[in-house]
Amino acid sequence: MVSSINSVRKRPMADRLVKQVLFRSVQNYNILPLTSCCNVSCLFCSHRQNPAGIEAYFLPPLDWETVEDLVMFLSPQKKIVIGESATRIMEGEPFTHPRMMDILRLLRDKFPLTGIQLTTNGTLLDEKKVSLLKSLEPLEINLSLNSCSPGMRQIIMHDNLAEEALKAPARLQVAGISYHGSIVPMPWITGWQDLAQTVFFLEEKGARTIRVFLPGFTRYTEEKLQPPPGWEKELLAFLKDLREKCSVPLTIEPPGLLDLKPIITGVIKGSKAEAAGLRRGQMIISINGLTPFSRVEAFRLLSEPGKYEIKVTDGGTEHIIILEVCPGEKSGLVMDYDLPLSLATEILNLTKKAEKVLVLASEWGEPLLREALHKTMRPGIDITIVPVPNRTFGGTIKSAGLLLVEDFLKVIEDYVQDQEKPDLLVLPGLAFDDRGRDLRGRNYQDLVERTGCRAVLV
Numbered sequence: 001m002v003s004s005i006n007s008v009r010k011r012p013m014a015d016r017l018v019k020q021v022l023f024r025s026v027q028n029y030n031i032l033p034l035t036s037c038c039n040v041s042c043l044f045c046s047h048r049q050n051p052a053g054i055e056a057y058f059l060p061p062l063d064w065e066t067v068e069d070l071v072m073f074l075s076p077q078k079k080i081v082i083g084e085s086a087t088r089i090m091e092g093e094p095f096t097h098p099r100m101m102d103i104l105r106l107l108r109d110k111f112p113l114t115g116i117q118l119t120t121n122g123t124l125l126d127e128k129k130v131s132l133l134k135s136l137e138p139l140e141i142n143l144s145l146n147s148c149s150p151g152m153r154q155i156i157m158h159d160n161l162a163e164e165a166l167k168a169p170a171r172l173q174v175a176g177i178s179y180h181g182s183i184v185p186m187p188w189i190t191g192w193q194d195l196a197q198t199v200f201f202l203e204e205k206g207a208r209t210i211r212v213f214l215p216g217f218t219r220y221t222e223e224k225l226q227p228p229p230g231w232e233k234e235l236l237a238f239l240k241d242l243r244e245k246c247s248v249p250l251t252i253e254p255p256g257l258l259d260l261k262p263i264i265t266g267v268i269k270g271s272k273a274e275a276a277g278l279r280r281g282q283m284i285i286s287i288n289g290l291t292p293f294s295r296v297e298a299f300r301l302l303s304e305p306g307k308y309e310i311k312v313t314d315g316g317t318e319h320i321i322i323l324e325v326c327p328g329e330k331s332g333l334v335m336d337y338d339l340p341l342s343l344a345t346e347i348l349n350l351t352k353k354a355e356k357v358l359v360l361a362s363e364w365g366e367p368l369l370r371e372a373l374h375k376t377m378r379p380g381i382d383i384t385i386v387p388v389p390n391r392t393f394g395g396t397i398k399s400a401g402l403l404l405v406e407d408f409l410k411v412i413e414d415y416v417q418d419q420e421k422p423d424l425l426v427l428p429g430l431a432f433d434d435r436g437r438d439l440r441g442r443n444y445q446d447l448v449e450r451t452g453c454r455a456v457l458v
């Protein structure tokens with residue numbers, strides 16, 4: 001379903017629903033949605049590949065009054081995010097909003113010290129805007145570059161102003177604005193050389209990190225866009241090789257992790273972590289004598305101001321590194337996201353109220369959750385973890401956020417055919433909105449009715 005706040009004006013219920021989603025985005029995530037309009041049309045845009053019935057709200061540029069109303073609910077304690085979506089509102093290019101610069105000024109007036117994170121494809125980042133952005137710091141830009149060749153950017157993003165977009169990295173670098181470059185690699189279309197050149201282009205133009213988002217393909221992806229067999233393995237090997245050659249931290253998302261080992265993905269140039277001697281590939285053994293539970297925990301610990309004695313190993317040799325992080329400063333450490341300890345603890349606490357627990361995990365999350373529970377589980381607890389394949393979207397989709405009630409139901413029905421029925425189902429909260437509805441609007445309580453098991457979201 002594609003709906004919009006303007007197109008549904010004559011239907012007050014739907015209008016109210018979209019407004020509720022807008023306010024939820026602001027209150028729950030500190031994300032300020034402004035528009036779903038975009039001035040390019042990427043081949044990899046996720047909305048091109050959805051099965052029927054998926055709820056997605058298309059938002060025309062918000063009027064000034066609504067923006068002012070939403071801004072009142074932003075928190076000054078967390079960074080304000082523009083150009084991303086954590087709800088069913090389709091993301092768009094924020095600089096296509098006719099009052100974008102006024103909105104940024106409004107934010108800066110109301111929140112003089114709060115960081116603003118802006119995601120943009122860069123096409124509209126002319127010199128005037130870049131110099132205004134400089135005056136509105138602290139802010140950080142996520143620049144979706146995808147290719148450093150105007151011709152290839154035209155092909156994969158249908159960007160008629162590609163030449164302009166490719167000037168954006170240098171403009172940001174000259175202005176001294178911190179930015180991260182991102183690439184959705186499609187080397188079977190752009191060529192492998194273009195991918196390597198784009199990484200080194202971003203390195204040369206001063207990107208703090210380079211984020212590579214692996215494209216997802218569903219069973220609904222047009223045949224001409226489907227990658228060749230074996231693409232994922234070949235692409236990962238190519239990216240890992242590039243990571244070795246590039247001095248800027250290069251992250252691959254999703255990282256496809258199989259364990260919770262706190263291995264450093266990268267270290268930002270000129271950062272405290274680099275000066276202290278931390279390096280890509282080192283594994284953190286302990287921080288002030290404590291073994292971190294996972295990458296997430298190591299990163300969190302080292303993000304707090306303080307002085308740390310870090311024991312690391314690289315290829316068998318152990319070193320002690322002293323890192324001091326001052327208030328308001330970032331360590332410069334880059335680590336992949338695996339699992340927080342709190343998730344394992346939350347699941348274990350649930351087992352106090354149930355005898356037989358079935359944990360339904362995404363295919364990406366299952367090995368990590370298995371290790372996390374193995375590390376924390378007490379004897380005598382009956383927990384089974386099963387991965388849930390995404391049959392609805394199909395293709396390469398393995399994340400929790402795109403699972404639907406029917407995907408969970410199929411796995412539970414298969415499970416109870418030869419296993420004792422669980423008395424508690426644990427489901428990934430990411431698959432549901434805050435009213436417990438999946439992407440097609442079906443509530444997870446349907447699983448309770450269909451299976452007779454209690455269910456909780458974590």
Ligand code: SF4
Nearest residue numbers: 038041042045092121
């Ligand atoms: S730049 Fe972003 S919002 Fe615009 S078409 Fe591409 S993926 Fe979609």
